[in-house]
Amino acid sequence: MEESNELHSEENKTSQDNNKKRKLKTPAQLMALEKFYNEHKYPTEEMKSQVAEQLGLSEKQISGWFCHRRLKDKRLSRDETCANGRQDRSSGVIQDRASGLGQDSCGSTKHGDHRYVDPREVESRRLSGHDFPAADITREYRSHYTERVGGMDNTSSESSSSLQDRFFTQNEDPYDVETSRYLAHNGVFSPINPRGTENMAYKPAGYLKVKGEAENAAITAVKRQLGRHYQEDGPPLGVEFDLLPPGAFESPIMDSVHEPSIVGNPVLRSPDISGVKGQLSPRTRYEVYNSKFSSQDSYIQQENPCIMHGFDLQEKKSSKKLRQKSTYINHTNSSPGKNSSLDIYDKSVGGTSAYNTNRKDKMRSKRGYSGRKVTSEQTEPCLHEYDRVSSPKLVQRSDYLKPKPSSSIENLDGECKAMKVYSNPIRVMMNSTDEMVVAKQARVNLPQRDYSTNSFPQLPPRKNQIKGTAMEMPSSFSEDETAETNSSVD
DNA sequence: TTGTGTTTTATTGCCTCC
DNA sequence: GGAGGCAATAAAACACAA
Numbered sequence: 001m002e003e004s005n006e007l008h009s010e011e012n013k014t015s016q017d018n019n020k021k022r023k024l025k026t027p028a029q030l031m032a033l034e035k036f037y038n039e040h041k042y043p044t045e046e047m048k049s050q051v052a053e054q055l056g057l058s059e060k061q062i063s064g065w066f067c068h069r070r071l072k073d074k075r076l077s078r079d080e081t082c083a084n085g086r087q088d089r090s091s092g093v094i095q096d097r098a099s100g101l102g103q104d105s106c107g108s109t110k111h112g113d114h115r116y117v118d119p120r121e122v123e124s125r126r127l128s129g130h131d132f133p134a135a136d137i138t139r140e141y142r143s144h145y146t147e148r149v150g151g152m153d154n155t156s157s158e159s160s161s162s163l164q165d166r167f168f169t170q171n172e173d174p175y176d177v178e179t180s181r182y183l184a185h186n187g188v189f190s191p192i193n194p195r196g197t198e199n200m201a202y203k204p205a206g207y208l209k210v211k212g213e214a215e216n217a218a219i220t221a222v223k224r225q226l227g228r229h230y231q232e233d234g235p236p237l238g239v240e241f242d243l244l245p246p247g248a249f250e251s252p253i254m255d256s257v258h259e260p261s262i263v264g265n266p267v268l269r270s271p272d273i274s275g276v277k278g279q280l281s282p283r284t285r286y287e288v289y290n291s292k293f294s295s296q297d298s299y300i301q302q303e304n305p306c307i308m309h310g311f312d313l314q315e316k317k318s319s320k321k322l323r324q325k326s327t328y329i330n331h332t333n334s335s336p337g338k339n340s341s342l343d344i345y346d347k348s349v350g351g352t353s354a355y356n357t358n359r360k361d362k363m364r365s366k367r368g369y370s371g372r373k374v375t376s377e378q379t380e381p382c383l384h385e386y387d388r389v390s391s392p393k394l395v396q397r398s399d400y401l402k403p404k405p406s407s408s409i410e411n412l413d414g415e416c417k418a419m420k421v422y423s424n425p426i427r428v429m430m431n432s433t434d435e436m437v438v439a440k441q442a443r444v445n446l447p448q449r450d451y452s453t454n455s456f457p458q459l460p461p462r463k464n465q466i467k468g469t470a471m472e473m474p475s476s477f478s479e480d481e482t483a484e485t486n487s488s489v490d
Numbered sequence: 491t492t493g494t495g496t497t498t499t500a501t502t503g504c505c506t507c508c
Numbered sequence: 509g510g511a512g513g514c515a516a517t518a519a520a521a522c523a524c525a526a
Contacts, residue, residue, distance in 0.1 A: 022499040022520055042513085064500065067513065072498090074514090 025065070029055045033062075037069050 025033065036043070036051055043051065043066060045059075052059045 024498070024521070045512095061499085063512085065498095067515095068499070071514070 025057075029057065033065055033069070037066060041066070041070060041073075 032055055033051070036047075040047060043062075048059050048062045048066075051057075052062045055062075057065075
């Protein structure tokens with residue numbers, strides 16, 4: 001009797017604890033939430049309830065999550081603003097932008113920015129189908145807005161909303177830092193810097209059309225500094241590197257014929273990066289998925305690991321000891337095309353942990369994609385649930401761009417589903433001894449589905465090294481890659 | 491193994507808008 | 509006054525170094 005009472009009390013206690021203790025969202029939930037967040041930063045009650053129902057969460061949780069997510073974005077944005085301020089002072093490259101825009105100082109935490117537009121207004125305008133010039137959009141919501149444009153017009157698209165982030169977010173304005181950094185660094189990275197390229201050189205005409213005069217001034221300033229190195233379009237800036245010594249990045253495995261783009265970057269061959277070889281924890285998988293889904297073409301990631309900037313990797317090594325915040329900033333800097341959010345994703349996821357990628361990277365390198373533990377109970381129910389959800393809807397990804405709340409919510413179904421569907425090709429690619437061949441095969445086998453534009457148009461900018469790089473890929477890069485593949489075949 | 495730091499989630503109070 | 513959002517705070521979960 002006493003035992004049963006104890007048992008009951010134990011159960012009660014456990015249930016109470018369960019109620020009391022916070023529960024981590026499952027990767028699938030997070031993914032869906034991030035995705036939905038990229039669509040609607042201020043969801044309506046109806047949307048919230050639908051999301052809650054779909055994800056098996058309470059509306060309160062959803063509301064809270066969105067609230068915190070917005071705070072997170074804001075915080076990241078603030079951090080980045082601070083970083084930008086420092087960068088401005090040190091480099092002076094973007095000085096006139098800062099001055100021209102009256103950018104917030106680090107101390108300013110409120111969105112008192114004169115460019116600030118009530119996000120709800122933005123949202124409501126979006127929902128009501130009223131477009132407005134992107135120049136009028138706050139930096140926070142630029143990504144939000146451009147996501148719509150992105151699917152149709154690459155001119156000002158950001159490879160992620162965010163994120164993060166960013167990943168991952170996400171909605172910061174890292175390109176101040178990034179452009180100055182990258183362009184000052186050398187122009188070579190411009191082509192692989194979606195934001196930088198978009199904003200600065202890649203498609204400046206389109207950008208200038210969209211962004212407005214204030215940022216135009218910044219661009220002009222950078223142009224001036226770059227002088228003759230700056231090119232409106234075409235090949236990278238006229239910076240040349242010394243040739244690498246023969247065999248400098250020799251890869252014992254790689255077939256230079258099959259993998260021309262990888263040869264130069266042995267790091268990318270490391271199991272850490274292609275950690276899918278190992279058994280991924282659900283969460284890690286989630287990040288990988290994010291990285292892949294966030295990219296314009298997930299296969300690019302495999303076939304163009306060169307997008308993993310060399311100095312990105314170096315930076316990672318040199319800044320291992322950096323704290324979280326600086327890590328985030330560094331990562332942002334080294335992943336210019338990102339909205340940090342989700343990002344970044346990101347944010348980083350992010351996004352979720354959009355900005356602790358260095359930590360995770362370290363972890364991955366040490367533990368081989370261990371990541372946070374996510375129990376199977378946590379992940380599988382949702383995944384299964386999403387698996388159960390049949391998905392004619394999945395194919396209807398075009399609905400995603402519609403302002404209808406339901407459409408976006410429907411996409412939540414596809415999120416998990418797509419995760420599962422997408423995992424196989426990835427694994428095949430990564431497990432194969434000749435990954436590139438298999439990857440190309442997989443790519444050929446999955447041509448119908450436009451993952452980049454429809455399935456995962458706006459994923460949190462996860463500031464993961466992988467996603468950070470992959471997601472930054474301008475669309476043209478995939479074209480280049482295609483061309484390269486073709487040429488290699490030739 | 492433990493302590494520390496970071497991130498995420500939940501709660502609460504205040505503010506603004508309708 | 510109620511609803512929604514923001515900000516601050518606490519606590520749990522997690523990763524990492526010693």
